[in-house]
Amino acid sequence: MLSAKLLLVDDHAVVRSGLRRLLELNKGIEVIAEADSGEQAYQLYGYLQPDIVVMDISMPGMGGLESARRIIKRHPAAKIIIFSMHETASFASQALRAGVKGYVTKTGVAEDLAHAVAEVASGKTFLSAEIAEKIALQTLSGDDDPIQQLTAREFEVFRLLADGKKIEEVADMLKISQKTVANYYTIIKQKLEVSSPIEMVRFAIRHGLIEG
Known part of the structure:
Protein backbone atom coordinates (compact mmCIF):
# COMPACT_ATOMS: atom_id res chain seq x y z
CA MET A 1 0.00 0.00 0.00
CA LEU A 2 1.49 3.31 -1.14
CA SER A 3 2.05 5.92 1.57
CA ALA A 4 4.17 8.92 0.59
CA LYS A 5 4.42 12.40 2.12
CA LEU A 6 5.62 14.85 -0.54
CA LEU A 7 7.36 18.21 -0.71
CA LEU A 8 6.54 20.02 -3.99
CA VAL A 9 9.12 22.49 -5.31
CA ASP A 10 8.37 24.82 -8.24
CA ASP A 11 8.59 28.58 -8.54
CA HIS A 12 5.12 28.81 -10.14
CA ALA A 13 2.20 28.63 -7.69
CA VAL A 14 -0.20 27.57 -10.48
CA VAL A 15 2.05 24.62 -11.38
CA ARG A 16 2.30 23.55 -7.73
CA SER A 17 -1.47 23.77 -7.33
CA GLY A 18 -2.05 21.63 -10.42
CA LEU A 19 0.54 19.07 -9.33
CA ARG A 20 -0.96 18.84 -5.85
CA ARG A 21 -4.43 18.12 -7.28
CA LEU A 22 -3.06 15.61 -9.77
CA LEU A 23 -0.95 13.73 -7.24
CA GLU A 24 -3.52 13.68 -4.44
CA LEU A 25 -5.98 11.91 -6.74
CA ASN A 26 -3.81 8.88 -5.96
CA LYS A 27 -4.53 7.10 -2.69
CA GLY A 28 -1.61 7.23 -0.30
CA ILE A 29 0.03 10.37 -1.75
CA GLU A 30 -0.13 13.44 0.47
CA VAL A 31 1.53 16.79 -0.26
CA ILE A 32 2.64 18.08 3.15
CA ALA A 33 4.42 21.26 1.99
CA GLU A 34 5.34 23.40 -1.00
CA ALA A 35 8.44 25.47 -1.77
CA ASP A 36 9.04 28.05 -4.48
CA SER A 37 12.85 27.89 -4.54
CA GLY A 38 15.79 25.53 -4.12
CA GLU A 39 16.85 27.36 -0.96
CA GLN A 40 13.41 26.95 0.63
CA ALA A 41 13.32 23.28 -0.39
CA TYR A 42 16.65 22.68 1.35
CA GLN A 43 15.43 24.33 4.56
CA LEU A 44 12.03 22.61 4.56
CA TYR A 45 13.54 19.20 3.92
CA GLY A 46 15.51 19.44 7.15
CA TYR A 47 12.40 20.38 9.14
CA LEU A 48 9.88 18.03 7.57
CA GLN A 49 11.88 15.01 6.35
CA PRO A 50 9.32 14.22 3.61
CA ASP A 51 9.32 10.78 2.00
CA ILE A 52 9.81 12.26 -1.47
CA VAL A 53 10.65 15.65 -2.99
CA VAL A 54 9.24 16.53 -6.42
CA MET A 55 11.38 19.39 -7.75
CA ASP A 56 11.72 21.53 -10.86
CA ILE A 57 15.22 22.33 -12.21
CA SER A 58 14.88 25.89 -13.48
CA MET A 59 14.03 28.27 -10.65
CA PRO A 60 15.34 31.70 -9.64
CA GLY A 61 18.27 31.51 -7.24
CA MET A 62 19.56 28.05 -6.46
CA GLY A 63 18.30 25.67 -9.16
CA GLY A 64 16.79 22.25 -8.59
CA LEU A 65 19.96 20.30 -9.35
CA GLU A 66 22.05 22.27 -6.87
CA SER A 67 19.31 22.04 -4.23
CA ALA A 68 19.00 18.27 -4.80
CA ARG A 69 22.77 17.88 -4.55
CA ARG A 70 22.84 19.73 -1.22
CA ILE A 71 19.85 17.88 0.23
CA ILE A 72 21.34 14.49 -0.69
CA LYS A 73 24.75 15.46 0.67
CA ARG A 74 23.18 16.32 4.03
CA HIS A 75 20.50 13.60 3.96
CA PRO A 76 21.87 10.65 1.92
CA ALA A 77 18.58 8.73 2.18
CA ALA A 78 16.61 11.56 0.52
CA LYS A 79 14.40 10.53 -2.40
CA ILE A 80 14.13 13.27 -5.00
CA ILE A 81 12.26 13.27 -8.31
CA ILE A 82 13.10 15.95 -10.85
CA PHE A 83 10.03 17.16 -12.78
CA SER A 84 11.30 19.36 -15.58
CA MET A 85 10.77 20.85 -19.04
CA HIS A 86 14.35 19.85 -19.90
CA GLU A 87 14.28 16.76 -22.09
CA THR A 88 17.98 16.33 -22.87
CA ALA A 89 19.91 13.28 -21.73
CA SER A 90 22.55 15.61 -20.23
CA PHE A 91 20.18 17.06 -17.63
CA ALA A 92 18.83 13.64 -16.66
CA SER A 93 22.30 12.09 -16.44
CA GLN A 94 23.56 14.93 -14.26
CA ALA A 95 20.51 14.59 -12.00
CA LEU A 96 21.08 10.85 -11.61
CA ARG A 97 24.75 11.42 -10.87
CA ALA A 98 23.72 13.91 -8.17
CA GLY A 99 21.73 11.09 -6.58
CA VAL A 100 18.12 11.82 -7.57
CA LYS A 101 15.83 8.79 -7.85
CA GLY A 102 13.56 9.94 -10.66
CA TYR A 103 13.43 12.19 -13.71
CA VAL A 104 10.05 13.00 -15.24
CA THR A 105 9.48 15.43 -18.12
CA LYS A 106 6.64 17.93 -17.92
CA THR A 107 5.67 17.10 -21.50
CA GLY A 108 5.17 13.40 -20.71
CA VAL A 109 1.90 11.68 -19.84
CA ALA A 110 0.11 12.92 -16.73
CA GLU A 111 0.28 9.53 -15.01
CA ASP A 112 4.10 9.48 -15.21
CA LEU A 113 4.62 11.58 -12.10
CA ALA A 114 2.31 9.52 -9.87
CA HIS A 115 3.94 6.36 -11.25
CA ALA A 116 7.37 7.84 -10.47
CA VAL A 117 6.31 8.60 -6.88
CA ALA A 118 5.08 5.01 -6.42
CA GLU A 119 8.28 3.52 -7.89
CA VAL A 120 10.64 5.78 -5.94
CA ALA A 121 8.67 5.24 -2.71
CA SER A 122 9.26 1.49 -3.13
CA GLY A 123 13.01 2.00 -3.52
CA LYS A 124 13.28 1.98 -7.31
CA THR A 125 14.45 4.57 -9.84
CA PHE A 126 12.09 6.02 -12.45
CA LEU A 127 12.81 7.75 -15.77
CA SER A 128 10.27 9.04 -18.28
CA ALA A 129 10.25 6.75 -21.32
CA GLU A 130 11.66 9.40 -23.70
CA ILE A 131 14.48 10.27 -21.30
CA ALA A 132 15.37 6.61 -20.71
CA GLU A 133 15.45 6.13 -24.49
CA LYS A 134 17.72 9.13 -25.05
CA ILE A 135 20.18 7.97 -22.38
CA ALA A 136 20.14 4.43 -23.82
CA LEU A 137 20.70 5.67 -27.39
CA GLN A 138 23.56 7.88 -26.26
CA THR A 139 25.15 4.92 -24.46
CA LEU A 140 24.63 2.53 -27.39
CA SER A 141 25.98 4.97 -29.97
CA GLY A 142 29.13 5.37 -27.91
CA ASP A 143 28.90 9.14 -28.32
CA ASP A 144 30.98 10.79 -25.66
CA ASP A 145 28.96 13.53 -24.07
Whole structure:
Protein backbone atom coordinates (compact mmCIF):
# COMPACT_ATOMS: atom_id res chain seq x y z
CA MET A 1 0.00 0.00 0.00
CA LEU A 2 1.49 3.31 -1.14
CA SER A 3 2.05 5.92 1.57
CA ALA A 4 4.17 8.92 0.59
CA LYS A 5 4.42 12.40 2.12
CA LEU A 6 5.62 14.85 -0.54
CA LEU A 7 7.36 18.21 -0.71
CA LEU A 8 6.54 20.02 -3.99
CA VAL A 9 9.12 22.49 -5.31
CA ASP A 10 8.37 24.82 -8.24
CA ASP A 11 8.59 28.58 -8.54
CA HIS A 12 5.12 28.81 -10.14
CA ALA A 13 2.20 28.63 -7.69
CA VAL A 14 -0.20 27.57 -10.48
CA VAL A 15 2.05 24.62 -11.38
CA ARG A 16 2.30 23.55 -7.73
CA SER A 17 -1.47 23.77 -7.33
CA GLY A 18 -2.05 21.63 -10.42
CA LEU A 19 0.54 19.07 -9.33
CA ARG A 20 -0.96 18.84 -5.85
CA ARG A 21 -4.43 18.12 -7.28
CA LEU A 22 -3.06 15.61 -9.77
CA LEU A 23 -0.95 13.73 -7.24
CA GLU A 24 -3.52 13.68 -4.44
CA LEU A 25 -5.98 11.91 -6.74
CA ASN A 26 -3.81 8.88 -5.96
CA LYS A 27 -4.53 7.10 -2.69
CA GLY A 28 -1.61 7.23 -0.30
CA ILE A 29 0.03 10.37 -1.75
CA GLU A 30 -0.13 13.44 0.47
CA VAL A 31 1.53 16.79 -0.26
CA ILE A 32 2.64 18.08 3.15
CA ALA A 33 4.42 21.26 1.99
CA GLU A 34 5.34 23.40 -1.00
CA ALA A 35 8.44 25.47 -1.77
CA ASP A 36 9.04 28.05 -4.48
CA SER A 37 12.85 27.89 -4.54
CA GLY A 38 15.79 25.53 -4.12
CA GLU A 39 16.85 27.36 -0.96
CA GLN A 40 13.41 26.95 0.63
CA ALA A 41 13.32 23.28 -0.39
CA TYR A 42 16.65 22.68 1.35
CA GLN A 43 15.43 24.33 4.56
CA LEU A 44 12.03 22.61 4.56
CA TYR A 45 13.54 19.20 3.92
CA GLY A 46 15.51 19.44 7.15
CA TYR A 47 12.40 20.38 9.14
CA LEU A 48 9.88 18.03 7.57
CA GLN A 49 11.88 15.01 6.35
CA PRO A 50 9.32 14.22 3.61
CA ASP A 51 9.32 10.78 2.00
CA ILE A 52 9.81 12.26 -1.47
CA VAL A 53 10.65 15.65 -2.99
CA VAL A 54 9.24 16.53 -6.42
CA MET A 55 11.38 19.39 -7.75
CA ASP A 56 11.72 21.53 -10.86
CA ILE A 57 15.22 22.33 -12.21
CA SER A 58 14.88 25.89 -13.48
CA MET A 59 14.03 28.27 -10.65
CA PRO A 60 15.34 31.70 -9.64
CA GLY A 61 18.27 31.51 -7.24
CA MET A 62 19.56 28.05 -6.46
CA GLY A 63 18.30 25.67 -9.16
CA GLY A 64 16.79 22.25 -8.59
CA LEU A 65 19.96 20.30 -9.35
CA GLU A 66 22.05 22.27 -6.87
CA SER A 67 19.31 22.04 -4.23
CA ALA A 68 19.00 18.27 -4.80
CA ARG A 69 22.77 17.88 -4.55
CA ARG A 70 22.84 19.73 -1.22
CA ILE A 71 19.85 17.88 0.23
CA ILE A 72 21.34 14.49 -0.69
CA LYS A 73 24.75 15.46 0.67
CA ARG A 74 23.18 16.32 4.03
CA HIS A 75 20.50 13.60 3.96
CA PRO A 76 21.87 10.65 1.92
CA ALA A 77 18.58 8.73 2.18
CA ALA A 78 16.61 11.56 0.52
CA LYS A 79 14.40 10.53 -2.40
CA ILE A 80 14.13 13.27 -5.00
CA ILE A 81 12.26 13.27 -8.31
CA ILE A 82 13.10 15.95 -10.85
CA PHE A 83 10.03 17.16 -12.78
CA SER A 84 11.30 19.36 -15.58
CA MET A 85 10.77 20.85 -19.04
CA HIS A 86 14.35 19.85 -19.90
CA GLU A 87 14.28 16.76 -22.09
CA THR A 88 17.98 16.33 -22.87
CA ALA A 89 19.91 13.28 -21.73
CA SER A 90 22.55 15.61 -20.23
CA PHE A 91 20.18 17.06 -17.63
CA ALA A 92 18.83 13.64 -16.66
CA SER A 93 22.30 12.09 -16.44
CA GLN A 94 23.56 14.93 -14.26
CA ALA A 95 20.51 14.59 -12.00
CA LEU A 96 21.08 10.85 -11.61
CA ARG A 97 24.75 11.42 -10.87
CA ALA A 98 23.72 13.91 -8.17
CA GLY A 99 21.73 11.09 -6.58
CA VAL A 100 18.12 11.82 -7.57
CA LYS A 101 15.83 8.79 -7.85
CA GLY A 102 13.56 9.94 -10.66
CA TYR A 103 13.43 12.19 -13.71
CA VAL A 104 10.05 13.00 -15.24
CA THR A 105 9.48 15.43 -18.12
CA LYS A 106 6.64 17.93 -17.92
CA THR A 107 5.67 17.10 -21.50
CA GLY A 108 5.17 13.40 -20.71
CA VAL A 109 1.90 11.68 -19.84
CA ALA A 110 0.11 12.92 -16.73
CA GLU A 111 0.28 9.53 -15.01
CA ASP A 112 4.10 9.48 -15.21
CA LEU A 113 4.62 11.58 -12.10
CA ALA A 114 2.31 9.52 -9.87
CA HIS A 115 3.94 6.36 -11.25
CA ALA A 116 7.37 7.84 -10.47
CA VAL A 117 6.31 8.60 -6.88
CA ALA A 118 5.08 5.01 -6.42
CA GLU A 119 8.28 3.52 -7.89
CA VAL A 120 10.64 5.78 -5.94
CA ALA A 121 8.67 5.24 -2.71
CA SER A 122 9.26 1.49 -3.13
CA GLY A 123 13.01 2.00 -3.52
CA LYS A 124 13.28 1.98 -7.31
CA THR A 125 14.45 4.57 -9.84
CA PHE A 126 12.09 6.02 -12.45
CA LEU A 127 12.81 7.75 -15.77
CA SER A 128 10.27 9.04 -18.28
CA ALA A 129 10.25 6.75 -21.32
CA GLU A 130 11.66 9.40 -23.70
CA ILE A 131 14.48 10.27 -21.30
CA ALA A 132 15.37 6.61 -20.71
CA GLU A 133 15.45 6.13 -24.49
CA LYS A 134 17.72 9.13 -25.05
CA ILE A 135 20.18 7.97 -22.38
CA ALA A 136 20.14 4.43 -23.82
CA LEU A 137 20.70 5.67 -27.39
CA GLN A 138 23.56 7.88 -26.26
CA THR A 139 25.15 4.92 -24.46
CA LEU A 140 24.63 2.53 -27.39
CA SER A 141 25.98 4.97 -29.97
CA GLY A 142 29.13 5.37 -27.91
CA ASP A 143 28.90 9.14 -28.32
CA ASP A 144 30.98 10.79 -25.66
CA ASP A 145 28.96 13.53 -24.07
CA PRO A 146 31.58 16.04 -22.90
CA ILE A 147 29.07 17.44 -20.42
CA GLN A 148 29.36 14.21 -18.43
CA GLN A 149 32.92 15.23 -17.53
CA LEU A 150 31.44 17.98 -15.37
CA THR A 151 30.55 17.39 -11.74
CA ALA A 152 27.02 18.32 -10.61
CA ARG A 153 28.29 21.63 -9.21
CA GLU A 154 30.31 22.41 -12.36
CA PHE A 155 27.27 21.62 -14.49
CA GLU A 156 25.11 24.06 -12.52
CA VAL A 157 27.76 26.81 -12.79
CA PHE A 158 28.12 26.11 -16.53
CA ARG A 159 24.36 26.24 -17.09
CA LEU A 160 24.00 29.56 -15.28
CA LEU A 161 26.98 31.18 -17.03
CA ALA A 162 25.81 29.94 -20.43
CA ASP A 163 22.39 31.41 -19.66
CA GLY A 164 23.99 34.84 -19.40
CA LYS A 165 24.50 35.16 -15.66
CA LYS A 166 27.59 37.07 -14.49
CA ILE A 167 30.12 35.49 -12.12
CA GLU A 168 28.92 37.63 -9.21
CA GLU A 169 25.29 36.63 -9.91
CA VAL A 170 26.19 32.93 -9.97
CA ALA A 171 28.13 33.34 -6.71
CA ASP A 172 25.11 34.96 -5.08
CA MET A 173 22.66 32.34 -6.43
CA LEU A 174 24.77 29.37 -5.28
CA LYS A 175 25.94 31.06 -2.06
CA ILE A 176 29.63 30.58 -2.88
CA SER A 177 32.44 33.09 -3.41
CA GLN A 178 33.13 34.82 -6.73
CA LYS A 179 36.63 33.36 -6.64
CA THR A 180 35.18 29.84 -6.40
CA VAL A 181 32.89 30.53 -9.39
CA ALA A 182 35.85 31.90 -11.37
CA ASN A 183 37.82 28.73 -10.56
CA TYR A 184 34.90 26.58 -11.73
CA TYR A 185 34.70 28.68 -14.92
CA THR A 186 38.36 27.93 -15.67
CA ILE A 187 37.87 24.18 -15.07
CA ILE A 188 34.70 24.10 -17.19
CA LYS A 189 36.42 25.83 -20.12
CA GLN A 190 39.26 23.30 -19.96
CA LYS A 191 36.95 20.27 -19.74
CA LEU A 192 34.63 21.42 -22.55
CA GLU A 193 37.45 22.92 -24.63
CA VAL A 194 35.78 26.30 -25.00
CA SER A 195 37.77 29.50 -24.69
CA SER A 196 35.19 32.30 -24.50
CA PRO A 197 31.71 33.08 -23.16
CA ILE A 198 30.35 33.04 -26.75
CA GLU A 199 31.73 29.54 -27.35
CA MET A 200 30.21 28.42 -24.06
CA VAL A 201 26.78 29.71 -25.11
CA ARG A 202 27.07 28.00 -28.51
CA PHE A 203 28.07 24.75 -26.80
CA ALA A 204 25.06 24.96 -24.45
CA ILE A 205 22.66 25.63 -27.35
CA ARG A 206 24.13 22.77 -29.41
CA HIS A 207 23.56 20.36 -26.53
CA GLY A 208 20.02 21.58 -25.86
CA LEU A 209 20.78 23.07 -22.45
CA ILE A 210 19.52 26.56 -23.27
CA GLU A 211 17.28 27.96 -25.98
CA GLY A 212 18.96 29.30 -29.09
